[in-house]
Amino acid sequence: MSILDVVNPVEPFLRTDRMPHIWCPGCGIGTTVNCFARALIESKVDLQSIALVSGIGCTGRVAGYVKLDSFHTTHGRAIPFATGLKLANPKLNVVVYSGDGDLSAIGGNHLIHAARRNIDLKVICVNNLIYAMTGGQTAPTTPGHAITSTSPYGAFEPAFNLPHLVEAAGAVYVARWTTFHVRQLARSIAEAFQKKGFSFIEVISPCPTLYQRRNRLGDGLDTMKYYKEKSKVRHGAPTGEVGLTMMGEIVVGKFVDRDRADYQELLRAQMVESLGERYVEPSENVCSCG
Amino acid sequence: MQADPRGVLTGTHFIDGDHACCEGALAAGARFAAGYPITPSTEVVERFAARVPVVGGTFIQMEDELAASITLQGAVWGGAKAFTVTSGPGFSLMMEHIGYAAMTETPCVFVDVQRGGPSTGLPTLPAQADMMQARWGSHGDYEIIALCPNSPQECFDLTIRAFNFSEEFRVPVMLMMDEVVGHMTEKVVIPAADQIEVVPRRHTRKSIEDYLPYATNGDGVPEMAHAGEGYNFHVTGLTHDERGYPNMTPQTQDKLVRRLQSKILDAADRITLLDEEGLEDAEVVVISYGITSRVAQRAVELAREQGLRVGKLRLITCWPFPEKRIRELATKTKAFVVPELNLGQMVREVERAAGGRARTFAIPHAGGSVHRPEDILRVIVEATR
Numbered sequence: 001m002s003i004l005d006v007v008n009p010v011e012p013f014l015r016t017d018r019m020p021h022i023w024c025p026g027c028g029i030g031t032t033v034n035c036f037a038r039a040l041i042e043s044k045v046d047l048q049s050i051a052l053v054s055g056i057g058c059t060g061r062v063a064g065y066v067k068l069d070s071f072h073t074t075h076g077r078a079i080p081f082a083t084g085l086k087l088a089n090p091k092l093n094v095v096v097y098s099g100d101g102d103l104s105a106i107g108g109n110h111l112i113h114a115a116r117r118n119i120d121l122k123v124i125c126v127n128n129l130i131y132a133m134t135g136g137q138t139a140p141t142t143p144g145h146a147i148t149s150t151s152p153y154g155a156f157e158p159a160f161n162l163p164h165l166v167e168a169a170g171a172v173y174v175a176r177w178t179t180f181h182v183r184q185l186a187r188s189i190a191e192a193f194q195k196k197g198f199s200f201i202e203v204i205s206p207c208p209t210l211y212q213r214r215n216r217l218g219d220g221l222d223t224m225k226y227y228k229e230k231s232k233v234r235h236g237a238p239t240g241e242v243g244l245t246m247m248g249e250i251v252v253g254k255f256v257d258r259d260r261a262d263y264q265e266l267l268r269a270q271m272v273e274s275l276g277e278r279y280v281e282p283s284e285n286v287c288s289c290g
Numbered sequence: 291m292q293a294d295p296r297g298v299l300t301g302t303h304f305i306d307g308d309h310a311c312c313e314g315a316l317a318a319g320a321r322f323a324a325g326y327p328i329t330p331s332t333e334v335v336e337r338f339a340a341r342v343p344v345v346g347g348t349f350i351q352m353e354d355e356l357a358a359s360i361t362l363q364g365a366v367w368g369g370a371k372a373f374t375v376t377s378g379p380g381f382s383l384m385m386e387h388i389g390y391a392a393m394t395e396t397p398c399v400f401v402d403v404q405r406g407g408p409s410t411g412l413p414t415l416p417a418q419a420d421m422m423q424a425r426w427g428s429h430g431d432y433e434i435i436a437l438c439p440n441s442p443q444e445c446f447d448l449t450i451r452a453f454n455f456s457e458e459f460r461v462p463v464m465l466m467m468d469e470v471v472g473h474m475t476e477k478v479v480i481p482a483a484d485q486i487e488v489v490p491r492r493h494t495r496k497s498i499e500d501y502l503p504y505a506t507n508g509d510g511v512p513e514m515a516h517a518g519e520g521y522n523f524h525v526t527g528l529t530h531d532e533r534g535y536p537n538m539t540p541q542t543q544d545k546l547v548r549r550l551q552s553k554i555l556d557a558a559d560r561i562t563l564l565d566e567e568g569l570e571d572a573e574v575v576v577i578s579y580g581i582t583s584r585v586a587q588r589a590v591e592l593a594r595e596q597g598l599r600v601g602k603l604r605l606i607t608c609w610p611f612p613e614k615r616i617r618e619l620a621t622k623t624k625a626f627v628v629p630e631l632n633l634g635q636m637v638r639e640v641e642r643a644a645g646g647r648a649r650t651f652a653i654p655h656a657g658g659s660v661h662r663p664e665d666i667l668r669v670i671v672e673a674t675r
Contacts (some may be wrong), residue, residue: 015524018535053364053515058560064524064536069517071367072526072536073360074390080324084364084372085517087348088322091520092368113353271343280296280346282321 006236010037015067022061026212028179028218029059029206032126033066036097037183041190045093052080052095053101057133058207059126062097076107079114082121087282090264093122093193100127100141104160108140115198117263121202122192124289125162129209131171136210147214164239166200167256173199174256175241179206180227181252188254197262204250215246247264291490293317295483296345303478307445307471310478312341314449314567315373317480319488320399321347322372324361326354326380329413330469331403334375334402335373355380361395365527370514371453371491377469378407382427389428391462392550393445393527395504395512397491399452401465403472404631406657413466416469417657419632424464425609431547433554435561436464436609436620438579439608442476448519448606454489455561459553460511466608468631470581470660498522503534504546510553544613554610564615568594572601573624577616577640579605581660582629589629589666598674608636616643625673629653629666651672 014037023029040047045070054063055133058076063070073081078096086094096103103111103125111275114121130148131137137150140160147154163174173195192199206212206223217223227250234242235253242251261269271279297316304314312334315323320438325335330568339349349372352358355376362372376384381402391398404420406412424436435455437448445467452463494501503523506512515521526535529543556562565583568590569575578586583604593600602621605612616626616639625648628637637652644650650667655661 015535048520049518064526067522069522070524071364071517072524072528074386077356077360077387080352080361081364083323083350083352083357084324084361084366086364086367087350087361088365088368088370088372089516089518110357113357190316242383266403267348275343278344280344282346282348 009041009284010034013067014043016210018065021065022213023058024209026206026208026223027058028128028203029126031179031182032124032203032205035186036124036189038186039193043187043193045193049091050093050095051085052097053078053085054096054137054138055097055098055107057127058132058273059097059099059101060102071170074104076102077110078102078182079110079121079123079197081118083114087264089105094120096121096123098131099123100125100129100162101139103129104165105140111166112169115166115171115200117170118170118197118260120196120264121198121199122189122260124189125200125202127162127202128205128211130207130211130221132207132210135249136207136214143244145246146211159244161201161239161243162202163242163255167239170198170260171239171256172197172258172260175254176202176204176242176252178204178231178250180224180231180251197260204244291488293483293486293488294319295547298480298483298486300482301318303480305442305478306473306475307439307442307467308403308473309337309402310442310445311375311449311465311467312337313478313480314446315399315453316341317446317486318371318453320371320373320453321345322362322365322370323349324352324358324365324372324374325349326352326358326376328380329378330405330472331375331401333472334401334403336397355383356386359384359400360390362385362398363391366396366398367517371457373401375401375403377403377405378420379410381423385423385427388434388462388525389430389432392428392432392434392499394525395460396462397456397460399449399456399463399465401449401467404466404468409622414469415658416581417631418468418582419635419657421466421608421632422636424466433540433551434462434464434609434627435459435554435607436466437563438466438581438605438608439471440580440604441471442474442478445471446478446480450486450488454487457489457491458511459557460492460514461554464609466580468581502532505532506529506549510549510556520530524552558610558614560616561607561610562612564612565604565606567602569601569603569619572669573597573599574627575601575603575619575623576627576629576666576670577603577605578629579636581607582631585661585663586629586666588663592636592663592667593670598670600670607637611639611643613639613643616640617645620644620647623648625649625651627651627653627666629655629661631655632659633658658667
């Protein structure tokens with residue numbers, strides 16, 4: 001067998017007819033997609049059952065590159081779209097794959113409410129600390145002092161600590177890795193497929209074109225060195241202590257892994273309690289459309 | 291196909307327009323609604339929340355109208371028929387997703403129980419001032435269908451029509467109610483399920499290999515697949531080709547956006563529903579819709595009692611605008627009189643279609659109540675001169 005015959009194991013999960021992708025050299029989003037595909041292989045989840053929903057932005061383009069039922073929705077609304085998809089067909093494994101600006105700024109309200117309801121969604125949030133698609137503006141995740149195109153003298157608004165936010169709102173599984181931690185990330189995604197309820201995985205990822213360059217932080221490789229040197233694995237770390245600073249320590253690991261009834265279990269229990277045998281399971285009548 | 295009897299509350303009822311709308315949705319096969327409370331529309335989803343668990347479906351109250359209007363579209367791609375209900379301020383928030391539904395060709399229904407605006411306006415009082423918003427509210431070029439009931443019975447009937455049109459053309463359909471129609475209580479007759487015609491989803495029968503999500507033939511409406519069936523399809527709000535892949539070229543844009551328009555406009559004759567009376571010899575035609583048509587009816591009767599040759603044209607379909615019919619009438623009529631609960635919206639369309647061949651008289655009203663028949667009569671008399 002020639003070396004040219006070797007197939008990349010993640011290739012079957014990609015729409016190769018859409019390559020090359022739009023992501024910049026050194027960008028971490030492609031790495032996360034690779035981890036996602038490896039997690040699908042590892043978890044042996046039925047691919048036909050997976051639907052992937054993205055919002056808008058660089059990470060929002062993931063939906064367009066995976067060979068799955070995939071939905072590129074509107075800015076910030078991936079989670080409510082995914083909610084409808086999951087409730088209409090509970091057999092689906094619904095993954096939300098989007099960026100920090102999409103999920104925590106314009107989509108922030110949906111993020112906390114989906115966590116509160118404990119909708120059975122696997123949310124992968126690629127956090128590059130910036131709005132990248134639009135040219136590098138300040139996001140709710142941008143650390144203090146960072147230079148962005150809309151904070152030319154340095155960002156000063158306090159940033160969201162996303163693991164803390166979603167834990168407080170009710171997520172059952174919360175983890176954070178960087179794009180340096182490819183094996184751990186793939187394992188976390190596979191683990192989320194075993195969980196029922198709202199899972200949230202934050203992936204810290206470089207944007208060499210906008211964030212790293214403007215802040216003179218080097219290129220993608222320099223960022224990998226930073227992630228390697230400054231990341232500290234602390235499973236179970238209190239999420240209140242995992243906030244990010246510009247060049248400080250990055251606490252990574254699995255922070256939350258707990259069980260509570262998800263939305264559909266709660267709904268069913270309440271309806272059965274109130275309606276008894278009169279209650280008709282929605283799943284018995286999913287396709288009311290002939 | 292016939293309606294699923296589980297959703298059909300066959301019988302004679304004394305209910306308001308909001309409740310009738312809910313029953314229409316259930317009869318049409320809607321098994322999913324996402325909503326957010328807003329007066330004067332909330333009763334529709336309140337009833338749905340009570341009814342749907344025993345029919346087999348889901349209601350979810352979302353955190354806002356932005357969420358509600360996209361959650362329902364997720365449900366549609368998951369295989370359900372779905373809708374949402376709102377009023378002016380919520381309708382404004384939903385515009386983003388009316389555009390998304392138009393672009394992705396997601397069949398769904400938006401009900402707007404109109405109240406006075408702008409902004410918070412008159413939460414408990416009627417208006418018809420969202421008519422242009424229904425047509426043009428989201429950015430870009432697109433077509434929608436909008437229906438306008440004038441009674442609780444029509445709230446039932448036209449909600450079914452709205453779902454049927456949405457499935458047939460894969461387009462968001464607006465049901466443009468108003469506060470009075472929503473809250474007035476009248477007799478509503480719900481037929482047996484086998485008497486209710488329901489349009490099924492245009493679900494593809496193609497093999498996975500042969501399926502192209504946005505390929506069309508003939509009528510310009512593509513076939514749909516649902517998530518979880520193995521088609522591995524892609525849906526995007528970006529300009530896309532037949533594969534559903536983003537393709538941002540002027541050529542693809544032109545082809546796509548023109549098709550989104552022509553699939554509706556080419557079928558306008560079939561979509562246009564009108565209620566006409568006394569148009570044969572009419573010198574003046576009163577054009578109205580929704581609650582205003584009930585007042586206009588009285589004005590037309592009073593005018594006839596005076597021996598004036600006045601006809602009535604009620605728009606049941608407001609969008610696409612029935613311009614062909616107006617053009618025809620303009621050649622044999624002296625004038626159109628257009629009362630509406632806004633400061634002049636659909637009257638502009640009448641004027642445009644009339645093209646100077648007949649005079650057009652607007653009867654504006656800022657909302658909060660309805661016209662008095664005498665006010666309409668006065669303009670009819672003026673128009674006959």
